[in-house]
Amino acid sequence: MRRLSAVLLLTLALGLPGSARAAKDELVIGITQFPSTFNPNIDAMAAKSYILSMAQRPFTAYDAKWQLICMLCTELPTLENGKAVIEKQDDGSDGIALTYTIQPDATWGDSAPVTTDDVLFTYEVGRHPDSGVSNAELYRRITAIDRVDAKTFVMHVDRVTFDYNAINDFKLLPAHLERPVFEADPAAYRARTRFDTDTTNPGLYFGPYRITEVSTGAFVVLEPNPTWWGDKPFFRRIVVKVIENTAALQANLLAGGLDMIPGELGLTINQALAFEKRHGRDYQIAYKPGLVYEHIDLNLDNPILADRRVRRALIMGLDRQALCQQLFEGRQAVADTSVNPLDWVYSQDVPKYHEDLAAAGALLDQAGWSDLRGGVRHNAQGQPLRLELMTTAGDRTRELVEQVLQNQWRRLGIDIRIRNEPARVFFGDTVAKRKFSAMAMFAWISAPENVPRTVLHSDQIPTAANGWAGQNDTGFKNPEMDQLLDAIERELDRTKRKAMWRRLQEIYAEELPALPLYFRSEAHIWPLWLEGVVPTGHQDASTLWVEHWRAATS
Amino acid sequence: MLRYLIHRLVEAALVLLLMSFVIYGLIGLMPGDPIDLMASGNPNMTTADVARLKAIYGLDQPLPERYGHWLESALRGEFGYSRAYARPVLEVLPPRLANTCLLMGVSFVLALVIALPAGILAALRPRSWLDYGLNLLAFAGISMPSFWLALLLILLFSVELGWLPASGVQTVGVDSFGDRLTHLVLPVLTLTALTAGSLLRFVRSAMLETLRQDYIRTARAKGLGPLGVVLGHALRNAMIPVVTVLALYFGALFSGALIVETMFAYLGMGKLIYDSIMGNDFNLALVGLLFATLLTLASNLGADLIYAWLDPRISYAD
Numbered sequence: 001m002r003r004l005s006a007v008l009l010l011t012l013a014l015g016l017p018g019s020a021r022a023a024k025d026e027l028v029i030g031i032t033q034f035p036s037t038f039n040p041n042i043d044a045m046a047a048k049s050y051i052l053s054m055a056q057r058p059f060t061a062y063d064a065k066w067q068l069i070c071m072l073c074t075e076l077p078t079l080e081n082g083k084a085v086i087e088k089q090d091d092g093s094d095g096i097a098l099t100y101t102i103q104p105d106a107t108w109g110d111s112a113p114v115t116t117d118d119v120l121f122t123y124e125v126g127r128h129p130d131s132g133v134s135n136a137e138l139y140r141r142i143t144a145i146d147r148v149d150a151k152t153f154v155m156h157v158d159r160v161t162f163d164y165n166a167i168n169d170f171k172l173l174p175a176h177l178e179r180p181v182f183e184a185d186p187a188a189y190r191a192r193t194r195f196d197t198d199t200t201n202p203g204l205y206f207g208p209y210r211i212t213e214v215s216t217g218a219f220v221v222l223e224p225n226p227t228w229w230g231d232k233p234f235f236r237r238i239v240v241k242v243i244e245n246t247a248a249l250q251a252n253l254l255a256g257g258l259d260m261i262p263g264e265l266g267l268t269i270n271q272a273l274a275f276e277k278r279h280g281r282d283y284q285i286a287y288k289p290g291l292v293y294e295h296i297d298l299n300l301d302n303p304i305l306a307d308r309r310v311r312r313a314l315i316m317g318l319d320r321q322a323l324c325q326q327l328f329e330g331r332q333a334v335a336d337t338s339v340n341p342l343d344w345v346y347s348q349d350v351p352k353y354h355e356d357l358a359a360a361g362a363l364l365d366q367a368g369w370s371d372l373r374g375g376v377r378h379n380a381q382g383q384p385l386r387l388e389l390m391t392t393a394g395d396r397t398r399e400l401v402e403q404v405l406q407n408q409w410r411r412l413g414i415d416i417r418i419r420n421e422p423a424r425v426f427f428g429d430t431v432a433k434r435k436f437s438a439m440a441m442f443a444w445i446s447a448p449e450n451v452p453r454t455v456l457h458s459d460q461i462p463t464a465a466n467g468w469a470g471q472n473d474t475g476f477k478n479p480e481m482d483q484l485l486d487a488i489e490r491e492l493d494r495t496k497r498k499a500m501w502r503r504l505q506e507i508y509a510e511e512l513p514a515l516p517l518y519f520r521s522e523a524h525i526w527p528l529w530l531e532g533v534v535p536t537g538h539q540d541a542s543t544l545w546v547e548h549w550r551a552a553t554s
Numbered sequence: 555m556l557r558y559l560i561h562r563l564v565e566a567a568l569v570l571l572l573m574s575f576v577i578y579g580l581i582g583l584m585p586g587d588p589i590d591l592m593a594s595g596n597p598n599m600t601t602a603d604v605a606r607l608k609a610i611y612g613l614d615q616p617l618p619e620r621y622g623h624w625l626e627s628a629l630r631g632e633f634g635y636s637r638a639y640a641r642p643v644l645e646v647l648p649p650r651l652a653n654t655c656l657l658m659g660v661s662f663v664l665a666l667v668i669a670l671p672a673g674i675l676a677a678l679r680p681r682s683w684l685d686y687g688l689n690l691l692a693f694a695g696i697s698m699p700s701f702w703l704a705l706l707l708i709l710l711f712s713v714e715l716g717w718l719p720a721s722g723v724q725t726v727g728v729d730s731f732g733d734r735l736t737h738l739v740l741p742v743l744t745l746t747a748l749t750a751g752s753l754l755r756f757v758r759s760a761m762l763e764t765l766r767q768d769y770i771r772t773a774r775a776k777g778l779g780p781l782g783v784v785l786g787h788a789l790r791n792a793m794i795p796v797v798t799v800l801a802l803y804f805g806a807l808f809s810g811a812l813i814v815e816t817m818f819a820y821l822g823m824g825k826l827i828y829d830s831i832m833g834n835d836f837n838l839a840l841v842g843l844l845f846a847t848l849l850t851l852a853s854n855l856g857a858d859l860i861y862a863w864l865d866p867r868i869s870y871a872d
Contacts, residue, residue, distance in 0.1 A: 255712035429585030
């Protein structure tokens with residue numbers, strides 16, 4: 001009997017999940033998406049960036065203070081240190097030559113050194129029209145790369161922009177493994193890349209970790225890379241599990257199946273706030289302000305919204321502070337323009353709008369909407385002040401915000417009709433082709449000091465004639481803004497650039513092509529024993545510093 | 555019989571061809587595509603990048619032309635490459651199909667094992683406490699939203715009791731059948747609760763109808779015991795409408811249970827098909843949906859053949 005019980009217990013122990021996991025030298029992370037590919041240059045996806053940032057490093061990246069730093073390179077080339085030199089191009093315009101040196105000890109996981117050959121190969125792939133690289137613009141701007149030695153190269157770029165030395169999207173490919181695949185058939189490279197056909201090959205990675213096991217759609221396992229040159233990573237194993245449903249993600253965390261949920265790919269702010277109320281003592285919960293700008297695009301072709309007085313009245317009719325306090329417990333900062341207050345180019349002294357119903361009402365009266373009937377303003381022709389507000393259906397946070405906005409504007413006599421659509425219809429058709437009649441609420445994801453050319457320049461208005469190219473969905477046309485957008489990119493002097501940014505924000509705040517709402521924060525949930533995770537709040541994930549993560553010893 | 559089978563197979567082929575056209579067209583007509591969605595989330599992607607990527611993935615070609623290319627390849631046995639999974643479609647499907655077979659097969663059999671005897675018992679004792687109790691359980695199973703039940707089970711068995719894993723097909727790094735079974739328990743319980751309830755109601759209704767027939771009264775009058783009446787006469791006749799329902803369930807089986815698979819992060823066909831449709835992964839979506847169509851057709855053919863076995867009056871003889 002005793003032997004039978006022992007056998008039964010042993011069987012249960014072997015079969016039960018989690019019994020093999022050693023305490024605190026393994027980290028299990030839950031995210032909501034699985035990468036469609038592991039090739040660093042194909043398909044821009046947050047999930048891929050999150051995972052690959054543990055196994056590779058870009059040449060340059062923005063850190064948690066939103067400053068540009070070298071990761072794979074030894075020193076940022078600048079005009080001041082002489083590693084960046086302005087040069088004349090064949091057409092007489094200014095270009096720039098940038099000298100980068102690869103970290104001397106950088107080595108792929110199969111012990112092949114990371115060299116200039118990898119750089120040249122990556123450039124070749126990036127420039128090929130059929131390779132499927134998602135950000136080909138970067139490669140188009142590079143006119144040539146000269147090999148100085150095995151670790152040093154000079155990159156020639158066709159223009160001089162203020163971020164001349166930021167090559168964050170230049171993600172290295174291992175020439176010794178990928179070149180045969182690419183040269184066999186460049187058009188089929190994206191289907192045959194070893195990053196997808198041989199994902200656990202150690203030679204694909206040179207970061208602190210390498211991918212050792214993949215179950216497509218389910219999980220990715222990473223283990224320390226013995227060839228990593230930096231600080232030795234703490235965790236013996238990191239498992240990234242994919243659970244798309246956020247309620248199930250929370251349940252898995254509570255059940256012990258996960259250790260952490262990162263803010264980059266985890267819960268919404270509301271879910272995190274609710275989680276904190278119930279389980280805040282058992283976890284560390286951090287809210288990192290981010291660069292996701294939640295706003296309402298206004299269709300400036302709408303005759304009601306073409307009047308700036310109406311746009312100002314709309315923003316002054318909102319109590320955005322109260323909205324952020326009530327819905328997000330103050331964890332998300334009110335936006336004055338599209339520039340985040342944490343960005344160094346943010347300007348304090350631009351017009352700021354606070355709730356002022358009297359002033360808003362006066363503006364609407366001046367604009368001709370003075371006839372109040374049944375709680376709704378009408379103009380002299382008897383037309384009601386009625387606007388349609390659209391956003392993504394099924395997004396509970398946005399739907400809540402819509403209701404708050406509707407109620408707040410009702411006080412001003414503005415009748416808001418809400419009409420939502422599934423995301424792929426909303427973004428793929430309605431916004432992309434400017435089919436929203438009045439207001440479209442969604443978010444822009446940007447990077448530190450990201451020049452909003454595609455959303456504000458008049459040549460970026462999507463039309464049938466240009467094949468709906470561009471993201472200036474509001475139809476904003478302002479010659480001074482156009483000049484600023486063109487000039488900011490090329491201005492190297494920080495002081496002058498800051499002044500330009502100030503004027504840009506001023507025009508944005510005065511003209512209000514969009515109504516700023518708030519900047520979304522990332523909600524990170526970590527176990528109490530985890531230290532060293534520093535969220536960034538932008539597209540460069542916190543996993544770029546994973547070697548500093550560790551379990552507390554006491 | 556042979557002529558009947560050939561006739562049905564030709565019909566099935568035509569249905570599959572028509573379905574392939576309809577599915578391809580519907581997916582293609584959905585506004586937006588993955589490249590557009592990628593661009594909306596990436597400030598560095600230019601309009602030139604979007605146009606180039608659409609050309610690379612063939613998304614800039616007219617829909618009929620794309621369908622034509624697909625059909626030509628499919629007739630040669632080449633079902634193409636999954637854009638979302640970066641591998642051939644026929645490599646992506648089998649593991650998911652295996653997971654679905656296991657999940658849905660176990661749920662189906664368990665639901666049948668529960669519903670058949672329970673439905674018979676309820677029909678044998680109509681309007682008794684047993685009948686009311688079983689009906690109540692059946693309605694509870696039918697009415698409960700699957701995502702809610704899934705969450706409840708996770709909270710109870712994984713969070714509070716810690717007995718069972720909350721998600722996944724297996725524990726990372728563990729490759730044992732026992733481990734896979736423990737991961738099956740909660741999804742199977744969820745699906746069984748939903749399926750058994752409606753099956754029980756069908757069986758009960760069919761049995762009640764059959765037990766009212768004259769030949770059942772005759773069998774009882776001849777002195778046959780209750781078990782003999784049910785198993786020898788009533789059940790076989792009651793099974794005809796039940797087989798129809800089972801055939802429909804079987805067809806739906808392999809398209810999976812999307813909500814349950816999502817809640818438990820269980821990698822099955824339902825989630826695969828849904829993701830491929832939403833991601834405009836034409837090749838994968840088409841093959842997945844056509845496979846589900848084929849199974850529905852096969853299960854209905856099977857049901858028709860079973861009718862002939864159950865009811866000797868039905869014959870497909872030439």
